[in-house]
Amino acid sequence: MAVTREAMLEPWEQPMLSQRLSAWDALWALLVMGGAGAAWWFYQSQMDGYEVAILFGSALALIAWGWYWKPARLFALAVAALTLLALWRYGVDYELRNSAFLLKYFLESQAAFMWMSALYVLATVTYFAALFGRSEFVGKTATALTWCATVLGMAGLLVRWRESYLLGADIGHIPVSNLYEVFVLFALITALLYLFYEDRHRTRALGGFALLAISGAVAFLLWYAFDREAHHIQPLIPALQSYWMKIHVPANFIGYGAFALAAMVGVAYLLRQHAETRRPGGLLATVLPALELLDDVMYKAIALGFAAFTIATILGALWAAEAWGGYWSWDPKETWALIVWLNYAAWLHLRLTKGWRGAPMAWWAIIGLLVTLFAFLGVNMFLSGLHSYGSL
Amino acid sequence: MSDTVTAHRPAQRRTLGWVLLEFLGSMNLAITLLVVVAVASIIGTVLQQNQPYSNYVLKFGPFWFEVFNRLGLYDVYGAGWFILILGFLILSTSVCLYRQVPGMMREMIRFRTQVRLDSLRGFHQHAEWRLPERAPADVIAEVIGAFRAGGYRWRVRDHGDHQVAAAMKGGYQRLGYLFTHAAVVVIGVGGLLDGNLWLKLKEWRGEIAVETRDLAARDVPAASRLAPGATPSFRGNVMLPEGRAANFVFLRLRDGFLVQELPFAIELRDFQVEYHATGQPKSFVSQVRIHDEEHLGDQSLDATIRVNHPLTYRGYAIYQSDFGDGGSKLELRAWPLTVSRLEPVDAKGEVGGALKVAGPDGPLGLELDEFRAFNLLPEPGARPGDRKFRNFGPSVGFKLRDAAGEAREYVNYMAPVQLEDRWLFVSGVRARPGEEFTYLHIPADGRNSPERFLRFNARLRDGEGLRALLARAPAPVENPDLRHDLDQVRLNLVGLFAQGGFAAVTERARAVVPADRLQEATRLYLGILRDTLAEVFLEVLREEGVNLEQGVGEREDAFFNDALSALAVLPLYGSPFYLQLTGFQQVEASGLQVTHSGAASVVYTGFVLLSAGVFLLFYTSHRRLWAWIAAEESGSRLVLAGTGNRRQAEFAREFAALEATLARRLGAPAPLTTSLPEAGEGYHLRS
């Protein structure tokens, strides 16, 4: 991927950031701020000071994201368009979800998630087809599928947010309140992270692996929805009725998503290394990206995950201080978050200060994901504690 | 590891202290500790912490209970050895800081204008120009122009035969290490101070003793009391019934507790629980009043406490953490089930209290455990999917304990419950906690009372009454002897049924009838029994004054069938009476948690440091550039080199762009320059 556009954009001749921002960047900022302003105007009655702050904070984050990574803009616009369409169709009648065609088969949150699931699975297959068929076109298709799935899923989440309010003003809440909803979030964030690296490193070779993790999440999602009927919107238990949830949970899932991505890259790393030793000329050894690149992406993903997880855990502690009467209670979920965090801290030290590279780190990243998975799923399933909301 | 960390370590002699520092600050120890803490933390998540010790004894048996107890596994995170490991991690991090920081700070400000040409050429990013008709001065000018445009700071140093322009950018990246690791220390120390360290210290000094008896707060001896401010931090709970006040909280510690006194009193004026239509709780709200002579005088402070909305008063935070019953007053009616007498006994009781009642064999203890004003439960026969809930109204949960100490648990619903189109009083029973309840369904009569069923039941146990009744009934057979025998059979069957249900009847049949005729005999017995029971039931109806001119109505018929099913399971019910809840006055209690966290501000400072530090470490990079310029022939030679301590790929691109820019200004570099590197390669060659 030698020298890229970015290289030429480096500021050696035109120093000021302000000068590097184009008119489009300005327009983007205005658009997002306008959107946030509108949201505030319509829903201020529902928001307390913190939530207003969160709203405009996330608006700023979205602007920055769009500046830093251009495709984010198109993504955000597409999601916004679909969401508004759904909101317009809904009006104030939740029951329309069963009658109105557009909602019933397309934009009602449940329907949107089903589309998302189908497209992600399809994309997984397509990515592998592109990898082993060495087809640029098929690869482009896979990327397009992944984008579509992500747009629909994200729109579905936002629509679900609205639906919860249509269900009852006292029921309404951001849809990150139960395993079902956060699994959707997990799939979306992992996909976005992957798409970012795909764009930055100009390689689709990792797509199949990243999407494999996502398809896993999708499988759980479907089982959870159809077997356990978990897809119904549930009112919030008192412990979760707080603005903290809006920032704590998403931050956590950036972490989880990044760790998942790192692990899947680790798998690719091991496969390629294995192939190189066994059959150097073989298919795997040639279609997969260079070990250096894999190693680099793995590190970047874990670093991002670690940073996000650090913030998320801190936010969690601050929330706990407000809801449970102490910033740390050694509650199983908290404790496992600490375990995950320490584990990756150790990983980072080995890599940076001891210069470890390659297979051991890849294996560790994979095991790290298992630990993370337990912190994320296992704790809720097997261990009791405040996070399982025994009493309140 | 990154260039600097090893670079500037002052040479030291191998004294003992030095060896100790080496060990404590060593990366291996650090990583080991990270993993060890992680693994040790798992214990407390798989073994439920701070349960009543009796639970553990049951679970592990006396031997292992004692072993685990010695290891402090029931409160791992407060155990000495765990705190010791944490302490080590903190110490190790501090030592690491002590050894790294000076070097890093120096690295942050120094420009390193002392570089040798070959070391520059050794850098992964470097390029070289031969510039025949350019004077060193204007080459330097060009280079510095580029540095400035790139936002680099620089120093130029003249070494006589050559000059070096050393530039750098993002030195603050080095603060990332300082912030992150300082944060680990700060948070660690703060956390330990907020933990139960102080209590352990006082216990160890023998100043306090854990109270393990089940005492009311006021009876707890001074040795187990903590005055306000005795420790900088604590976290305690108190369960307050409506209308009561408390100026203390309980700190649970191992298998007992301590009483932490508060410098003010909290009065619970009202407690409210709201529910969603789906049955989940919607909100828990306590209306409290703070009494505090010292600070409020005879005024008092009213406040509302909800989950996620604690009240902070004088540095004490008061949370909504739990709820329960504050001793609701119950009116009860005990209907005898095993005797021919119908008259019920009325009693009054309080949740949490116990009554003595007479049983057929010895007195029974009636322990009133729980009262619920309403029970939102899944609709009977609803699939788990369709979330249909119904309010089954008030219920009382109680235990019946016999002289031997054996207890059965019951839960009785106050109002009859509609199942299909019938109304039934529901009473659940189980022999052991944790078991599923099995239910007795008593049909409700026209006056919405269990009385008709209970009278029916009483009649069946009144031998004389039955005899008389059968005598009065129209004769099924003429022959008086036959009739006498038949009546005797009927009485026996009813007796068997009353004692042992249908099972007992079939039992008897099996006992007295040869196998080949068993079936028809059993059918015959059950037929006779049913007719007899019907006779008795009709009698009960007549006494009630139900008009039977044109036969028995449908409702009576359904009632009869329900009554038979109830009677059939009655022998298994295990209680000599049916306890009816006839009235109540609910008293709710709110569980409040009161905390005082002396070191919270310390820990929060650590949080800020940590957040800032991690981002500095990952997303900034301390980059250095060197331009080595010497006069050569008529012109000059330029060697450009650079390195960054993070984000190598990005730096490679940045360097490539700089090289391109200079090439545009000075002409193409000499052929021997590097080609642009693949992303990530930078990691392999570290300068």
Ligand code: HEM
């Ligand atoms: C809970 C404890 C610790 C945490 C969370 C932590 C966190 C970190 C992080 C996030 C990094 C950056 C890694 C990277 O940029 O890839 C780092 C680097 C480093 N850590 Fe730690 N660390 C901890 C304990 C320690 C200890 C005990 C030592 C002492 C041996 C240590 C020594 C270092 C060193 C030398 C670096 C490299 C700094 C640099 O070159 O910029 N860390 N640490």
